[in-house]
Amino acid sequence: MAKQDRAVRTRHALIHSAAEAFERHGYVQATLVDISAGAGVSVGALHFHFTSKADVAASVEMAAAVRLRRAADQAQRPGMSALRRLTDTSYALADQLRHDVVSRAGLKLSGDGAREGGLDLRREWQDFVRSVLAEASDQDFRNEAVQPSDMADLIVAATTGIEFLSRRDPAWASPPLLSTIWRLVLPQAPQS
């Protein structure tokens, strides 16, 4: 294995181990010793890749952003209705969060007051919900007394609650639960 490959692998292992440590102990209490041990390297080796715990956290957050954005992109196909794009994207993001500790830990860091992050992944989701609802307003809310911006508030609140609740009980981010929420909130959306 070339030296560069090994460096890339170690960096990936450190990001994964950091995500596990942040999920288990919280960002503030996780230590560089935990993180390096979880990746099977020394603290010195960790410092070859990262300057500080904040630097590791920023990398976890960025890796989560890449993975969550990719999951969202892959859920969307040309010709989909706006509401279908919204619901399918929510299933894809929930699936990504259920199966990937880096996505979970990075999203949690993105809303953690204990450190200042450059990204705001929650804001990205909120902007997506608002833009999809505004687009759907012409197609799906024409004859209803529902303001798309009000519906966006409800959907942002419910999906944020689901993410928070799923930290203790992953069933909150499961397809049956999501489908219950969508049937009640957007009965006019095509159901997956």
Added chain:
Amino acid sequence: MAKQDRAVRTRHALIHSAAEAFERHGYVQATLVDISAGAGVSVGALHFHFTSKADVAASVEMAAAVRLRRAADQAQRPGMSALRRLTDTSYALADQLRHDVVSRAGLKLSGDGAREGGLDLRREWQDFVRSVLAEASDQDFRNEAVQPSDMADLIVAATTGIEFLSRRDPAWASPPLLSTIWRLVLPQAPQS
């Protein structure tokens, strides 16, 4: 002022100061020095009332429980319909959270993985939502294809999201926002 009065006041001041410190720095990073200084007493005086930071936190959580339960009780009147009881209680709790740092910090502690609390205030709210919806099912959902337990999941998700989002932006717990959510989720409920 009798000695005992002074002790009660100091204890209250410490609980208030601890809530402010937990809200500002997080439970893990708040120190006993912050907490005692905020109450205008020495760390030694703090130790007369509390054995540890965990002990202070348990008292903040308990004080929040007392205040939130009282706010919920006061919102409920004999003869109210089940759904009215639900919506009026939500306004009262949101008002309590907006105006009282002890309630906010105690509720946040109650879901914080960094310490083990004896209370579970979120669970109390979830049980309340479920019991009200089950009761309302006879009155309000008779002719609809809505399962009360599904509606309870949606309401728990949305209200949990509102509490989480209001930590960064208090407007999420404001009466206009809550009324938007209730109009969409429970159009059959009497609107405040």
